Amino acid sequence: MKTLTLRRPDDWHLHLRDGAILQGVIGDTSRHFARAIIMPNLVPPVVTTTDARAYRDRIIAALPNGDRFEPLMTLYLTEHTDPDDVEEGKKSGLITAVKLYPAGATTNSHGGVRDLDKAMPVLERMAKIGLPLCVHGEVTTPDVDIFDREAVFIETVLDPLRKRLPELKITMEHVTTADGIDYIKSSKGNLAGSITTHHLIINRNAILVGGIRPHYYCLPVAKRENHRLALRAAAISGDARFFLGTDSAPHVDPLKECACGCAGIYTSVNTMSCLAHVFEEENALDKLEAFTSLNGPVWYGLKPNEETITLEKRDEPANFPPKRETGAGPITVFDPMFPLHWQVVEK
Ligand code: OTD
Numbered sequence: 001m002k003t004l005t006l007r008r009p010d011d012w013h014l015h016l017r018d019g020a021i022l023q024g025v026i027g028d029t030s031r032h033f034a035r036a037i038i039m040p041n042l043v044p045p046v047v048t049t050t051d052a053r054a055y056r057d058r059i060i061a062a063l064p065n066g067d068r069f070e071p072l073m074t075l076y077l078t079e080h081t082d083p084d085d086v087e088e089g090k091k092s093g094l095i096t097a098v099k100l101y102p103a104g105a106t107t108n109s110h111g112g113v114r115d116l117d118k119a120m121p122v123l124e125r126m127a128k129i130g131l132p133l134c135v136h137g138e139v140t141t142p143d144v145d146i147f148d149r150e151a152v153f154i155e156t157v158l159d160p161l162r163k164r165l166p167e168l169k170i171t172m173e174h175v176t177t178a179d180g181i182d183y184i185k186s187s188k189g190n191l192a193g194s195i196t197t198h199h200l201i202i203n204r205n206a207i208l209v210g211g212i213r214p215h216y217y218c219l220p221v222a223k224r225e226n227h228r229l230a231l232r233a234a235a236i237s238g239d240a241r242f243f244l245g246t247d248s249a250p251h252v253d254p255l256k257e258c259a260c261g262c263a264g265i266y267t268s269v270n271t272m273s274c275l276a277h278v279f280e281e282e283n284a285l286d287k288l289e290a291f292t293s294l295n296g297p298v299w300y301g302l303k304p305n306e307e308t309i310t311l312e313k314r315d316e317p318a319n320f321p322p323k324r325e326t327g328a329g330p331i332t333v334f335d336p337m338f339p340l341h342w343q344v345v346e347k
């Protein structure tokens, strides 16, 4: 039997929600991951240090007994965010990053930023104190095709911002295009990118071929095959600027399976199995640890985890539950459309 031992992974982009969903999903992350950057797009969003502290407490309270897991908190950037509050959040050790959602770009982002100029005082302070900005890198203007939103964002928002404030450390989250990968690779510094599990596995056909498949719909929407291949090449390259951010985004089934379904794919349950499969397929199992456990901590100025996890490749494929039942309803688990032979050995 093949086995693979890695330092315990971290998830550098995760949605845990709140209440019954948080309660239902947190264990799927804390089972395998030591830390995760927690997205602030609750309703209402996590905008102040006080909000973030209270949310962190709710996450800790929801953890299954005995699980050690550290939520790394973020603030949702608005045009009214107070630079002093952000600085205090960083100094107290509570805040790991600030999140930029262009208004309307994804789930619960209507309160995001419309005019980046209005957020410049906060961004300047972040540059000064070394606090990273995580960005959802898509423009939302109606004249831009949804498949081009990322490329246009790089050209019209990200690149100008980086020129204006080169000291600001920016994570381009959930990169979905070859354009994004090339832009990060060509940058001289202060820029890194997270890649999701599902964007390494599906292209846009998964959403549309043979019927509309809402459980493969997420934002940024999956792109053409050439983009998926570029993401794979970056993930397995060992390049320290690329690391895992699952963007696992649970929604209960009724909100996905309807005429106007929510965006989001729930991958926390089987992410490590999926990634081992992908990296093996690419003959790059030796690079998996860099992607899941080493590159992210370096970027965020943290130590890699001391603990390890072991994966085993079994003859029998794993039997993941198709749905995670929660107090708010069932949440469909990502189906990679191939059998998963790699499994984390549960302690
Ligand atoms: N994408 N769904 C959600 C967020 C992300 O852009 C994202 O980070 C969500 O449901 O919160 C999604 O498809």
Ligand code: ZN
Binding pocket: 106, 135, 136, 137, 173, 174, 219, 220
């Ligand atoms: Zn996003």
Ligand code: ZN
Binding pocket: 013, 014, 015, 039, 247, 249
């Ligand atoms: Zn997300």
